Amino acid sequence: MTHPHSISVAIIGCGIFGAMASLRLAARGALVTVYERQATPLQGASYNNQNRLHLGFHYPRDDETARQSIRGFVRFREEFAPCILGGFPNAYFVASEGSLVTAQQYLDFCQRMGLRHERIDPATFDPVVRDVDLGVLCDEVVYDSAVLSTLVLQRLTDAHIEPHFNADVQRIERRSDGFRLHVAGQPARDFDAVVNATYANVNAFTEQLGHDVPEYQYEYTMVPIVEWDHAAVGVSIMDGPFMTVLPFGQTGRYLLYHVAHSVVAEHIGRHMPASWVDKATAPARRVDGQALFERMRQACSQFVPALASVRLVGFLEGPRMVLAHRHHTDARPSIVRCHEPGYVTAFTGKIDHCIWVADDIATLLLDRHTADVP
Ligand SMILES: Cc1cc2nc3c(=O)[nH]c(=O)nc-3n(C[C@H](O)[C@H](O)[C@H](O)COP(=O)(O)OP(=O)(O)OC[C@H]3O[C@@H](n4cnc5c(N)ncnc54)[C@H](O)[C@@H]3O)c2cc1C
Numbered sequence: 001m002t003h004p005h006s007i008s009v010a011i012i013g014c015g016i017f018g019a020m021a022s023l024r025l026a027a028r029g030a031l032v033t034v035y036e037r038q039a040t041p042l043q044g045a046s047y048n049n050q051n052r053l054h055l056g057f058h059y060p061r062d063d064e065t066a067r068q069s070i071r072g073f074v075r076f077r078e079e080f081a082p083c084i085l086g087g088f089p090n091a092y093f094v095a096s097e098g099s100l101v102t103a104q105q106y107l108d109f110c111q112r113m114g115l116r117h118e119r120i121d122p123a124t125f126d127p128v129v130r131d132v133d134l135g136v137l138c139d140e141v142v143y144d145s146a147v148l149s150t151l152v153l154q155r156l157t158d159a160h161i162e163p164h165f166n167a168d169v170q171r172i173e174r175r176s177d178g179f180r181l182h183v184a185g186q187p188a189r190d191f192d193a194v195v196n197a198t199y200a201n202v203n204a205f206t207e208q209l210g211h212d213v214p215e216y217q218y219e220y221t222m223v224p225i226v227e228w229d230h231a232a233v234g235v236s237i238m239d240g241p242f243m244t245v246l247p248f249g250q251t252g253r254y255l256l257y258h259v260a261h262s263v264v265a266e267h268i269g270r271h272m273p274a275s276w277v278d279k280a281t282a283p284a285r286r287v288d289g290q291a292l293f294e295r296m297r298q299a300c301s302q303f304v305p306a307l308a309s310v311r312l313v314g315f316l317e318g319p320r321m322v323l324a325h326r327h328h329t330d331a332r333p334s335i336v337r338c339h340e341p342g343y344v345t346a347f348t349g350k351i352d353h354c355i356w357v358a359d360d361i362a363t364l365l366l367d368r369h370t371a372d373v374p
Pocket residue numbers: 012013014015016017018035036037038041042043044045046047048049050051052053054167168169170197198199200201221223318319320321348349350351352
């Protein structure tokens with residue numbers, strides 16, 4: 001039942017973070033309206049990613065990112081159990097040359113973070129991994145983004161939240177008693193509060209409200225979806241311009257990623273280049289996909305020779321947004337910020353942060369007024 005003094009909250013963006021914030025706010029009695037410019041939920045970065053449910057193993061140079069992932073892992077896995085694929089050997093390796101952490105530093109990091117791991121011999125692992133100094137099996141799993149999208153839509157329906165799809169929010173205006181949203185093709189509508197969960201678009205509305213915004217690093221990524229005649233397995237080579245191969249959720253296919261090849265365009269600034277929003281004009285249109293895949297296959301099979309046999313099916317593509325000038329740590333935190341009473345943004349790092357981020361957003365809007373949640 002709705003509380004008689006419920007506040008009305010607009011959520012802009014129905015990726016996993018906007019969806020979870022909507023559910024949490026609605027559960028606490030807020031009147032929630034969700035706007036999403038795509039036709040279905042979770043079509044942005046929440047779909048275009050490596051599907052890895054991080055436990056921290058990927059971030060030996062930033063304890064805070066690892067801590068945030070550990071914090072989110074168990075709750076996400078329990079809340080969205082049907083979309084999880086686990087139970088396959090999933091291992092991290094430290095490259096013999098060019099790694100930004102040594103094998104010993106990596107082991108120290110695992111110990112410091114309390115990450116359960118088991119040392120393995122890279123030469124007897126299936127597939128064989130070469131040119132590495134260390135291998136450890138870990139408990140990380142992957143999730144299936146298409147299944148996750150279905151689960152999220154069902155939960156929104158169960159909570160009587162009907163997102164406005166194909167609804168492009170164009171402008172936000174501050175009013176004496178809240179905010180007015182201008183959505184393409186719809187009458188303007190007023191709300192007590194707004195949650196900006198638009199990922200790569202996050203700075204636009206904050207700037208319209210007159211707040212300073214930081215620069216971010218925008219990366220346009222292409223991730224090959226491949227077929228590989230190998231039982232489910234995960235291999236990640238740390239820590240530098242190396243590779244990962246992981247199951248593509250529950251599809252039976254794989255995703256290939258190579259740090260030196262998957263980012264096909266980069267921009268540091270307050271806003272993502274406008275041409276990246278539409279796939280028809282995005283940087284991937286200037287890339288020869290087959291040639292890119294061949295380069296990646298070659299680079300990946302230097303570490304995992306069996307990857308020479310992978311076959312290209314297609315690509316995931318889209319923008320990623322990370323903190324600018326953080327190459328030295330590779331930090332990927334999530335940051336919830338209340339810029340003024342009633343206006344909250346979510347800068348998001350990892351999928352499984354979405355549950356505690358939603359809790360923090362609800363706390364900021366319903367229990368407090370201004371403060372950052374670290
Ligand atoms: C290549 C790549 C690999 C990654 N790998 C991993 C990984 O393995 N594991 C992991 O945990 N994380 C990974 N990430 C990060 C993770 O994908 C993101 O942190 C997360 O998906 C962001 O979710 P979100 O809800 O904030 O953004 P999104 O899912 O992008 O949602 C934002 C939504 O806002 C909508 N929107 C934007 N502007 C407007 C507007 N004006 N009006 C209406 N709607 C609007 C968009 O259409 C979109 O649906 C990866 C990211 C990339 C790009």
